Amino acid sequence: MMLEAHELTRLAGRRTLLDGVSLDVRAGEFLAVVGPNGSGKSSLLSILSGLRTPDRGHVCLEGAPLASLSRRQAAQRIALVQQQAETEQHMTAWDAVALGRTPHLSLLRPFGPTDAKAVDAALDVVDMGAMRARQWQTLSGGERQRLHVARALAQEPDIIILDEPTNHLDIQHQLELLALMRRLPKTIVAALHDLNHAMTFADRVAVLQQGRLEGLGAPADVLTARRIAKVFKVEARLIPDGAARPLIAFGVSAPAAG
Known part of the structure; x- marks a missing residue:
């Protein structure tokens, strides 16, 4: 398994965001995470990425505790595209995507031609190469969302975790983005709002309800009429x-x- 979550519990004051969630993420699969608003999807993804730590439980990356890795080490393996990932800095689209190379850089390993090539390739993948010189503040919400995905691709991780990546995208770019995620030789974990997207593109679906794992398996086995009625x-x-x-x-x- 690429990632294994064991009994994850996350608290916010008296509120339980996640309640004993255990699941695995298999190498090369597209795992969709679905559930109503407030079901714990964002909390789960932030813990799987290493951005946050659970109050109880733990995550393993290929058998090793994720918590044992530094943020830089984790970022070299796992990229997170957050739902609300904005910046007030004045930068071009190219510069925004180039931030994805940060985990690979150091004083002894500065930004170079290999990094620039990775940025250019990521922009082309999301069909934003022609806008590389555009200022971030002049871009639409959908264009920014595609750049967030490009930044994750430029990071060249093994695992890409996306929190509702189709937000702000029109239907054409929603389908193109999910088809792209499906084709990539990466392990994908994505919180999706549209159940038909999960049914169409995912290898497996995890259903969350009130912080608990309600179902995990093949889309047609998990997204039944009865479960949809119960959860949604x-x-x-x-x-x-x-x-x-x-x-x-x-x-x-x-x-x-x-």
């Missing part, structure tokens, strides 16, 4: 789509759970 409080119907995975159609309200 909406009526859902799965529509077969030939050889592809089913589509989810939603109603206004969920039937009473029996």
Whole structure:
């Protein structure tokens, strides 16, 4: 396993954000994390990335405690694209993506041609190469979101963790971004708002509800009408789509759970 989370608990005052969550992330897979607002998705991703530590439990990266790594060591292996990752600094799109090279740099290893090449390649992957000279403050929310993903790609990690990466993107760029994540030779963990995106692109889906793991497995096995009704409080119907995975159609309200 690339990542293993054991009994993760995260508290905020008297509120429990995560309650004993255990799961694994397999090498090369696309794991989608879904759940209602406040279910613990962002808390889980921040702990899996090493950005925050749990109040109880631990995370292992390829068998070694993630907490034993420095922030720089962890950042060389894991990139995090946060939901609200903004900057007030005046910089170009290229400079913003170049920040992804920081974990690889030191006094003895300054920014060089290899780093510039990684930045250029990351911009091209998210179709932002033509905007490399644009000032950050002049970019739209969707353009900034694509640059956040490019920054993670420039970091050249083994694992990319994304917190609702399709925010601010139009439908074309939502689908293109998720298809890209699916194709990358990386391990992907992404909190997704759209259950049909999880059904379509993920290898496995983890469902969170009130800080607890409600389900983990193949999308069609986990995103059942009954579980969607229980967790999201909406009526859902799965529509077969030939050889592809089913589509989810939603109603206004969920039937009473029996």
